Amino acid sequence: MNETTKALPKSIKEKEQWLKDRYWKFGEEENLDDHLHDIFEVDNNGQRTAEPRFDPLNRETKGLMVLGASGNGKTALLMRALRMDPVLTEFKLPQGGNTLFITVPPDATIKKLAEIILAETGYTKINAKLRATDAWELARHRFGLVGIKTLVIDECHHILRPGAGRDIPAAIQALKHIMQSEHRVALIIAGVPELKDAILAEASGETMRRFDEFSPSRIRPKSKGAVLFARNFAKSAGILGLHVAEEDVIPERILFAQNGQIGKSVKLAKEILRAAVVRGRDVITLNHAERVYRKSNSGLDMTPFDAAEWDVVKAELTAIGWGQS
Missing domain, CATH: 3.40.50.300 (P-loop containing nucleotide triphosphate hydrolases)
Structure with missing residues (x-):
């Protein structure tokens, strides 16, 4: 994830730049x-x-x-x-x-x-x-x-x-x-x-x-890429001083929201992390993640970041054809 990491970022601007520079590996x-x-x-x-x-x-x-x-x-x-x-x-x-x-x-x-x-x-x-x-x-x-x-x-x-x-x-x-x-x-x-x-x-x-x-593959659920994505997200959050509740499974929700597309998933993940950093928060919640997501996906009745249990949210979104093309 961080081939060039040295000193940990401290200020908001340092954290922003650190996040911009990070490349997340997926295999x-x-x-x-x-x-x-x-x-x-x-x-x-x-x-x-x-x-x-x-x-x-x-x-x-x-x-x-x-x-x-x-x-x-x-x-x-x-x-x-x-x-x-x-x-x-x-x-x-x-x-x-x-x-x-x-x-x-x-x-x-x-x-x-x-x-x-x-x-x-x-x-x-x-x-x-x-x-x-x-x-x-x-x-x-x-x-x-x-x-x-x-x-x-x-x-x-x-x-x-x-x-x-x-x-x-x-x-x-x-x-x-x-x-x-x-x-x-x-x-x-x-x-x-x-x-x-x-x-x-x-x-x-x-x-x-x-x-x-x-042709780079999409990140499939439960795959090595999905595990690496979750690890990258958690490690980045930790370095940025942000707490993420494991039970919220935010990385899995991000991948589902972006249909496993690597570039789009990383972009959304970084936007969620940045939003917390620049607002001075030390916790990332589902509510905060949903706010970020809705800024470029307005008009949805329900998103993958709904506050309900992830299995319930995923089942309901899948039932209505989420992510199908």
Whole structure:
């Protein structure tokens, strides 16, 4: 949960910042690392290196596609991996690094993404009349110049949406060409399931076959992830000086409320903890948790944070179809 924890936070602002910085582990970190072992070379000790796997027969590296619904924690998982990885270092000007992390804006075209990559790697001579293909050729050239071995594109589905000024086949080709670059760059793309659907629309299927797939799981009741979530919540509350009654099973109610989606569950849990901290409370009650939840879920007759026994609340909500899609 707290890879960087040192001194315990004391003031309200310290506690707020501590809570913002916490990453809660759920076991998906090991699953992601296993996938990374398949797209990078290993040394003679079996340790993963920063060098992408390269097939000399087709002169290509490998890619990884991380898929999941909005709010399932993909971004936090990838950013945590980059922050804690022993060999991958995030590229930042002017210090450099071997891994470039890009988040695609919702309105970005494939040309715009290339321009973002150029800007992030220090190229400042972008001509407004530059064609998308030329922009991508420059971007791939920049990888070799600045030492980038891995490109991570988060929210990648944005460049594969139909619309004016968009060229989906060209966007798919651009992704494929990254793995065919002479500078041997591994590609990790992340997005909602529609990302895979868009790439599968390519008639030849040649781009899709270049990617392994990884989809972080939802946290299921009574699972290892659920146990870790409850432990993370309790430990964070303790460090923040907050008491939580075990019989209220607030962590289980949070997971139920968010249908087990990791990102949304962590966000709600942290909001509940923060609300208590900034109001100077030392106890988290079901009533307090429900107030936080209703601020973004108004109009409900009953919520998972109802003051009744959890088994009763859960049974009633399940009976009316809570969380079913």
